[in-house]
Amino acid sequence: MPTPPPPHAPSVPLPDRIRACRLCAERFARTATAHRPRPVAWFRAGARLIVTGQAPGMRVHRSGRPFDDASGVRLRRWMGVDEETFWDRDRVAVVPMGFCFPGYDAKGADLPPPKVCAATWREAALSYVGAVGPRLLIGGYAQAWHLGPGRVTDRVRDWRAHAARGIWCLPHPSWRNTGWLKANPWFEAEAVPALQAAVREALA
Numbered sequence: 001m002p003t004p005p006p007p008h009a010p011s012v013p014l015p016d017r018i019r020a021c022r023l024c025a026e027r028f029a030r031t032a033t034a035h036r037p038r039p040v041a042w043f044r045a046g047a048r049l050i051v052t053g054q055a056p057g058m059r060v061h062r063s064g065r066p067f068d069d070a071s072g073v074r075l076r077r078w079m080g081v082d083e084e085t086f087w088d089r090d091r092v093a094v095v096p097m098g099f100c101f102p103g104y105d106a107k108g109a110d111l112p113p114p115k116v117c118a119a120t121w122r123e124a125a126l127s128y129v130g131a132v133g134p135r136l137l138i139g140g141y142a143q144a145w146h147l148g149p150g151r152v153t154d155r156v157r158d159w160r161a162h163a164a165r166g167i168w169c170l171p172h173p174s175w176r177n178t179g180w181l182k183a184n185p186w187f188e189a190e191a192v193p194a195l196q197a198a199v200r201e202a203l204a
């Protein structure tokens with residue numbers, strides 16, 4: 001019986017190598033939740049579009065499915081896709097800035113994604129998925145990595161210029177941003193229908 005390759009061997013598919021990653025084990029053990037890494041690597045080569053968010057929350061940490069929460073419901077509505085489409089890895093690749101739930105800060109908000117995650121995996125994951133259609137950059141961490149420093153509101157407001165390059169800068173769909181959505185009704189009135197059209201075209 002041949003010995004299987006270790007999880008970090010180059011012959012192991014990248015999503016499986018990421019799932020085996022334990023680089024942040026000590027960091028997560030020091031958080032209030034003292035959880036273990038559970039990387040949610042949800043992508044396949046050749047997907048039609050890439051969704052990049054921040055990092056899984058606790059609910060996704062438990063379920064192992066990206067955006068399996070209220071934020072995901074709102075994100076799917078913005079994209080105009082149902083759950084079956086969104087979780088079909090051949091169509092939608094979810095490549096966040098951190099693959100694991102990072103824990104909570106003192107106010108109960110999610111900690112930032114560990115920088116080591118994007119430094120270790122991001123370039124490889126994007127190459128693995130390959131050239132795709134729309135890239136959805138959700139929130140400040142994803143937008144800063146791709147576009148450099150800047151304000152989320154400015155980038156979202158400038159959605160037409162970014163969309164011309166296939167990049168969709170979005171606010172985080174969290175309930176925490178409901179006030180932002182009310183203060184910026186143009187986003188759901190103008191940017192969301194255009195995003196839905198781009199997603200429809202990419203998935204057709």
Ligand code: SF4
Nearest residue numbers: 021023024037100117
């Ligand atoms: S957050 Fe990223 S680098 Fe850290 S353990 Fe999870 S997969 Fe590994």
